[in-house]
Amino acid sequence: MTTATGPLLSARGLRVVFPGRRGAAPAHAVDGVDLDVGAGEIVALVGESGCGKTTLARSLLGLVRPTSGTVSFEGHPLGYSAGALKAYRKRAQLVLQDPSGSLNPRHTVYDAVAEGLRVHGYAGDERAAVAGALARAGLRPPERFFLRYPHELSGGQRQRVVIAGALVLEPELLVADEPVASLDASVRGEILALLLRLRDELGLSALVVTHDLGLAWNIADRVAVMYLGRVVECGPVESVLTRPRHPYTQALLSVLPESGADPVVLTGEPPDPSRVPSGCRFHARCQVLASGRASAVAHRCRTEDLPVLPGDGTGERTVACHWATKGTEGAEGTTQGTV
Secondary structure (H helix, E strand, O other), X not given: OOEOOEOOEEEEEEEEEEOOOOOOOOEEEEEEEXXXXXXXXXXXEEOOOOOOHHHXXXXXXXXXXXXXXXXXXXXXXXOOOHHHHHHHHHHEEEEOOOHHHHOOOOOOHHHHHHHHXXXXXXXXXXXHHHHHHHHHOOXXXXXXXXXXXXXXXXXXHHHHHHHHHHHOOOOOEEEEEOOOOXXXXXXXXXXXXXXXXXXXXHOOEEEEEEOOHHHHHHHOOEEEEEEOOEEEEEEEHHHHXXXXXXXXXXXXXXXXXXXXXXXOOOOOOOXXXXXXXXXXXXXXXXXXXXXXXXXXXXHHHHHOOOOOOOOOOXXXXXXXXXXXXXXXXXXXXXXXXXX
């Protein structure tokens, strides 16, 4: 989904390389990513721990400066001066995973939510703005929470305070890093429903970083699957999660009870980003290659790198896999159950 002039948020050829310590090789945490988030759209960024999701999210917010590539907001390249970043962060806000770690235990709820207003020199009615943000986050009546401290709130209420702190500046984009990972199952649904309501009522866009494909199914319009610094499959959530084409996406889906598929156990840990393998970076763990079904492209899988995926936000389905893009019967015909 895009605005009239293009995506709200766009990354092109984004790379983040961290220098190695004591002579070690540099780590390619994000390695040539194209990704878009459209106006009023929720995109889920999915992958195992260590695949680069959080680094990518932080680079999209300007918290980590890319080694190369560009980040654009409403078609304008992101500037990295203090003034440019301060202006950008009024429009794009981060929601962290752990609300207990995000909130200062010595600050009341009022002060926690008002902090952004004070940083940005808000000249309006601060009390009304804080009350409105708390109400939008589902804490009603908001005045009842003004003088409470984080330890006096439930986990779900603390996460709502964090979300209210992001909403108080009236941003157009939220980047939520594992926003419900620390919450009980009953509360998770409430927070996900809140994010959907904010999208519907405020036209808010969101990039939700998660390892949980079930969460992606419940909340996202599109899903981008990340492996070792690259987006390996991207498209409309229903298309990707019911007809996954990349073997890595198929493996992630297979372990969900709702998938109806035989679980795929990936061998070994994800490769070290400082030692990216040649060819397809997934080939050493690929269940399709190991089974012999990809014999026609096996040599290419092991030796030929894949092009960076396009990400123009038009809803097209993209996949970085030699086997899938050859149009073989196994790749095109693979279907998982609905999650």
